[in-house]
Amino acid sequence: MNIANNILKHSLKNVYFLVGTALAGKTTMSKEIAKKYGFVHFNDNWHEDNFIEFKSICDEKYQPNATKRDNRFAHYTMADWDKHFDRPAEEILADDLVDSLNDEYVEFALIDLIKLSQKNKVIADIGIPMKLMTELADYNRIACMLTSPELITVENYGSREDHREYLEWMRSMNEPEKKIAKQDEIFRINTEKTFEEVRKYNLFSIVRTNESTVANTLEMLEKHFGLK
Secondary structure, three states: OOOOHHHHHHHOOOEEEEEEOOOOOHHHHHHHHHHHHOOEEEEHHHHHHHHHHHHHHOOOOOOHHHHHHHHHHOOOOHHHHHHHHHOOHHHHHHOOHHHHHHHHHHHHHHHHHHHHOOOOOEEEEOOOOHHHHHHHOOHHHEEEEEEOHHHOOHHHHHOOHHHHHHHHHHHOOOOHHHHHHHHHHHHHHHHHHHHHHHHHOOOOEEEEOOOOOHHHHHHHHHHHHOOO
């Protein structure tokens, strides 16, 4: 059974979505809105426990990619990861397993959002495809936070305390400079794709710059979401 998107949209009417690129401040601004307005903050970390449940109920019939990912990556060695990053960026991006897995995760996340938002306002920063997002929420319930492509690098991403382990992992690979450069290229391509999708779907966006502050970004989000 598939649930129509208009029914999902009605069920998500108390949810505000922050989407966009890495390093754009989605988590910071979600926390600010949650603190100021008493919203529930929902992001990927919400699923640290629930994702275990998601994996435990996966059925190859319904969640083939989650099953495939576990089988594929569970026993990867560093040599396997070296080989993975030795491929051209286009080949890595053409491997749609991660995107397909995300589609399965999104279904699980939407169920949690529906449950949470029945008695609460919720601010969610999770990875939902832009096209689907426009079908699940009105224009003034979606804000896209963006960072210029040249600023999204492994080094910048890994400078955050919660991403430090990822940076150290990349540095531990054979010829780390080449692997990091490859990941930087993947970041750039994905970021440019996000910018294109924002334009395509005519979504409200805020581009982070060196002059951006939490206060002025919060004010723009409050105005867009109609919170003030």
